Amino acid sequence: NAGVTQTPKFQVLKTGQSMTLQCAQDMNHEYMSWYRQDPGMGLRLIHYSVGAGITDQGEVPNGYNVSRSTTEDFPLRLLSAAPSQTSVYFCASSLRRGLAGYNEQFFGPGTRLTVL
Amino acid sequence: LAKTTQPISMDSYEGQEVNITCSHNNIATNDYITWYQQFPSQGPRFIIQGYKTKVTNEVASLFIPADRKSSTLSLPRVSLSDTAVYYCLVGDPGAAGNKLTFGGGTRVLVKP
Numbered sequence: 001n002a003g004v005t006q007t008p009k010f011q012v013l014k015t016g017q018s019m020t021l022q023c024a025q026d027m028n029h030e031y032m033s034w035y036r037q038d039p040g041m042g043l044r045l046i047h048y049s050v051g052a053g054i055t056d057q058g059e060v061p062n063g064y065n066v067s068r069s070t071t072e073d074f075p076l077r078l079l080s081a082a083p084s085q086t087s088v089y090f091c092a093s094s095l096r097r098g099l100a101g102y103n104e105q106f107f108g109p110g111t112r113l114t115v116l
Numbered sequence: 117l118a119k120t121t122q123p124i125s126m127d128s129y130e131g132q133e134v135n136i137t138c139s140h141n142n143i144a145t146n147d148y149i150t151w152y153q154q155f156p157s158q159g160p161r162f163i164i165q166g167y168k169t170k171v172t173n174e175v176a177s178l179f180i181p182a183d184r185k186s187s188t189l190s191l192p193r194v195s196l197s198d199t200a201v202y203y204c205l206v207g208d209p210g211a212a213g214n215k216l217t218f219g220g221g222t223r224v225l226v227k228p
Contacts, residue, residue, distance in 0.1 A: 033215065035216075058215065094214045103209030104162040105152075105214060105216060110157070
């Protein structure tokens with residue numbers, strides 16, 4: 001298993017440009033999430049999905065769109081990049097469990113985005 | 117989601133035991149306590165999760181008192197490679213989306 005993969009690893013954009021960050025997992029996980037991490041800070045949830053065709057907003061959704069057409073893929077779209085979106089973006093996935101307890105999230109290696 | 121409070125940083129030496137205490141006064145009945153580890157330029161990695169009393173795995177132990185308002189992550193005999201940021205999270209892992217709320221974490225520096 002490759003686990004959670006993200007592309008690209010690095011990206012530089014100009015203000016106003018749009019782009020899509022790719023995320024894929026091969027563990028048949030139902031839950032997928034996008035987080036951003038600013039320097040020296042913890043991670044903040046952008047959007048998440050509980051299954052194909054279902055997405056919802058997290059803590060900081062403005063300026064980002066997501067879709068989940070398949071179980072494996074969960075792309076994050078920046079509509080019009082702004083310098084405030086300069087950050088490291090992490091995608092994560094986990095199993096859906098009917099009962100609470102032991103629900104590990106698996107994180108990808110991250111995408112470092114700089115917006116000039 | 118319950119908020120957590122943990123020390124900003126801790127220093128230790130190789131071979132010592134490191135204990136990081138996390139406060140979570142507003143923990144709910146269905147909430148579990150989960151710890152993640154993050155190395156520079158990497159995504160967080162799950163360490164351990166527990167509900168009450170004590171949980172131990174090959175990496176760490178997690179101590180949770182009866183009132184569950186705090187918890188302590190214990191890393192036995194740390195090495196230089198344990199230098200990382202450690203996050204304490206509280207939430208219901210059975211809730212839709214398994215969403216996580218990260219605080220600032222504790223930066224642990226292990227010295228030779």
